Amino acid sequence: MTRYLTFIALMATVGVCQALEMLGQTTDGYVKAHIKPPPRTVFEVYLDVKRNPYGALGTFDFSHSDEQSKTCYRVLGRRSAGPDDVRQVTMASEQGHALCQHLLGTLYEAGNGVSQDLYRARMLYLQAAPNDPNAYVELGRMARDGVGEPVDFVRARALFRQAGPGGVVGLGGLMEQGKGGPQDVQGALNLYMQTTRNFRDPAWGAMRALLDNGMSLDTAQVEKYNQLWISGFQSLQQMKIKRDASLKKFRYTEWMRLTVSYRFPVEQGRPAVSLVESSGDSQLDETVLRVLDKLPMDDPYMAPAGMRTPDMVAPIILGPGFFGS
Incomplete structure (x- = not known):
């Protein structure tokens, strides 16, 4: 899902x-x-x-x-x-x-x-x-x-x-x-x-x-855990983009949107990122993918038994003023 x-x-x-x-x-x-x-x-x-x-x-x-x-x-x-x-x-x-x-x-x-x-x-x-x-x-x-x-x-x-x-x-x-x-x-x-x-x-x-050390969470705790995990994923993605010098060098004359997808290994690890929807600027797309590849989400998402971490799809919007003056 x-x-x-x-x-x-x-x-x-x-x-x-x-x-x-x-x-x-x-x-x-x-x-x-x-x-x-x-x-x-x-x-x-x-x-x-x-x-x-x-x-x-x-x-x-x-x-x-x-x-x-x-x-x-x-x-x-x-x-x-x-x-x-x-x-x-x-x-x-x-x-x-x-x-x-x-x-x-x-x-x-x-x-x-x-x-x-x-x-x-x-x-x-x-x-x-x-x-x-x-x-x-x-x-x-x-x-x-x-x-x-x-x-x-x-x-x-x-x-x-x-x-x-x-x-x-x-x-x-x-x-x-x-x-x-x-x-x-x-x-x-x-x-x-x-x-x-x-x-x-x-x-x-x-x-x-x-x-x-082998302890486990109940259903309600797993739900809270995953909500915080996703929020942390968003924050980490935002931080990586905001802090990257190469993305700051682009000249943004208008707001640009691209969509990326993250896929985690079968055994929890850092996800590989791929492009779902282009911004229309291939150089910008490639830079974003490089910046976001292998985000350090080392704490595992709690997927149901026998299932892998779901793919994460994230729209990204960049434009004038995004990185500050």
Whole structure:
């Protein structure tokens, strides 16, 4: 059965929500990364090989648009926090800005731009948490890993629950391991599936790890999984097109439409793309096919038993202003 992915260029957005909640190293790895060279950004630390798949450290909400939030977001992306960065974040923190309190706590925990002070980090997380629930993720992680306090898995579970969606991966990890309460791997899987909102977000990643170890989803969960998979497929296609320099070089005097079809191997893998309907410009067609061939959709689509991943047919519309000015 062929599925049609409606792809309207003017309204499509790149799916980058994965950046809102990222998995990272254990606390020790995080701290060492900020003390020893070479310096790395906070994001690079969060994404570093995921040695501990339940080490959700530095979960931030990137939806705020006020100036203080923007300032703290900029500091979050620095390779190391300088004196002016610390001053600005501290000022916002002292004014009661929860996100900046949370960020300042990570600086003190890591010794990044300031002297390491785990007690002060914890106090900042506690101040931030009522208005920034993601700060509970840090508190839960500290309790789970014994950072500046005795290990307390029961308390860690409670704190991860208070964090809401941001704490799901931490809570689910303890459920999988039977730490701080009964072992409940199926409950963890259900929690991940209930929480995941985007293809390859942290809850998706935790869910995929369990599926790779032989667990399975029920019918409703498979339907949600496939909907997110298709949405991720669309976003990946859009991103590949938007970022390709060779497509930006074309002179678009009018809107042009072509249609492509993706066929996956019998054993799930990266799809081969072919042209279904030409744009009328063979050079543009060939460039689009080159850009989109073998899209990295390594997570499998969940086709019924004995059936292969269906072909995906996608109209693509390119034109003036599509790539920006």
